Amino acid sequence: MGKFTLRYKPYTLELRHVFTVASFSRTTTPVVLTELEYEGIIGYGEASMPPYLGESQQSVMSFLSQVDLSSFSSPFETAEILHYIDQINAKNTAAKASVDIALHDLLGKIMGQPLYKIWGLNPDNIPATSFTIGIDTEDMIRQKVQEAGQFKILKVKLGLQTDKMIINTIRSVTDVPLCADVNQGWKNKEEALEMAHWLKEKNVTFLEQPMPKEMIDENAWLTERSPIPTIADEGCQRLIDIPALKGVYTGINIKLMKCTGLREAKQMAELAKALEMKVMLGCMTETSCAISAAAQLGPLVDWADLDGALLIGNDLYKGMTVENGQCILPESPGIGLTKE
């Protein structure tokens, strides 16, 4: 009967570019890195805390200091361990994900297999990842788009007065498909529908969180009429949210930091598919640790947005890589990390 040791430390990700979305700008993202050790095997995890999620390094470390795994005798008691973690409190989803990811990495290493193999998924089926172009000046947008030449799909952040300028600027440089993330930035359903039609003409593939999550009827109205799919991001946190979103959005964006980690994320992808909804797999700015964890689920989803580690300058791991816009999963066990 083994013993678990959970270690954690704060780390600050430095963004390559100032990152601007509809509600704020920033140059760093705080994270907490975790290690879960059991009988000499170490699993790696990570919590990423973009400020709008309401978590901080302090809140995550405070949460992790409360975690006591001494009553569990094996990492294979996964469902019960993660249920225990989840019921510590009602929030701290990123902190919970940092334990879930480390536990799954540990389990994969014990079984000697990458998680995607344990789940029976073919890594060749991961969609090409999108690459995010933040809100910026015309010159900077053109420069960012040119730097992103390898990507088969770009993600643009909309929701300010500059929406059409941004799209037109990108279209002056490239014809690749786009996805548009409005981050709740639009407040009027008729204008949102008009933009959806305009974006469709500009070869935009889907529309993420067009209006505030509280505007449920308006989002449903838009989804019914929109010529491109709508995807819930802020409007979909966890498994329990999904059934009520059928009809409100075409699909959901699953992120480990919102949903407490891989176990629930996998169930969310399978639930959404069962409800005939589309599934997008997203991320925060994260090291290759959390990104490589999320990528294990990539073969289950319709769209992948796994550029988080590409947006930072001080990654600590090598894991999932991107070649010609395609996500390449490591073949090593668990989430497949090596330290840089």
Place this chain on the structure above:
Amino acid sequence: MGKFTLRYKPYTLELRHVFTVASFSRTTTPVVLTELEYEGIIGYGEASMPPYLGESQQSVMSFLSQVDLSSFSSPFETAEILHYIDQINAKNTAAKASVDIALHDLLGKIMGQPLYKIWGLNPDNIPATSFTIGIDTEDMIRQKVQEAGQFKILKVKLGLQTDKMIINTIRSVTDVPLCADVNQGWKNKEEALEMAHWLKEKNVTFLEQPMPKEMIDENAWLTERSPIPTIADEGCQRLIDIPALKGVYTGINIKLMKCTGLREAKQMAELAKALEMKVMLGCMTETSCAISAAAQLGPLVDWADLDGALLIGNDLYKGMTVENGQCILPESPGIGLTKE
């Protein structure tokens, strides 16, 4: 790069008692036993064909003869292999399950772990199994109930004119909780509701498939008013059926032979839970092969009805056992079988 070999042979299960439900009686159940070999490791599977499912040994073997796994290079391509199997035709769910079970047994053996551990489930959380008392004479019912002294819950087959006699006869011998399986036998919702109230007083825990599956509005009417949960059996075959059953029944009965096997069964259990529905895990008369496969999912469900191998006299394997009504999972890899 390995090669798959799929072998199969017919086998006839001999029932310990003549088995009577609302629509028929029988003394044997035809099955087909499968073996899936890959690089010297063999996974075991089984298709069980009670006649009302519309499959036969011939139809299963005809299906299996069409299976060509030569384009797959690894059992870890599970999702794609099972998608290929499923699209061979729209029926033959038991035949498909016989491949799914063998593939999962093989995968567990390759990873050196029982499936419940790979899925992170604690085997101590399997509910006690119910044991089925078929429709019979009063004397035979009393004898069967006495033979079933170890079980914590008994399942009775109702749906004929003898319903109250059966319950009263059992209640003259034992006070253990019962579950009532009507097999679509009732045709009138008011009478069904009256029976539900009467059964509640007799300590019946839930009501399985009270009316024909086509009587959707009537089943929903009953579910809304019934003092005990209603469970869809004939009314729920596969994952895709579940969303529409929310509100029509309180829960669903998942059986590997209906739903093509373990992969879909696990998704069904998780979907039903996400929709806040109850989950029952059932079986056909089967050897310990298919029963031990289903039992791997036991920790996910509310009620287990895994008595299929106990009802036959010529089991070929040792796997899940029942002690004092509790399901005991083997600790060996895959589904954990040894040949008798």
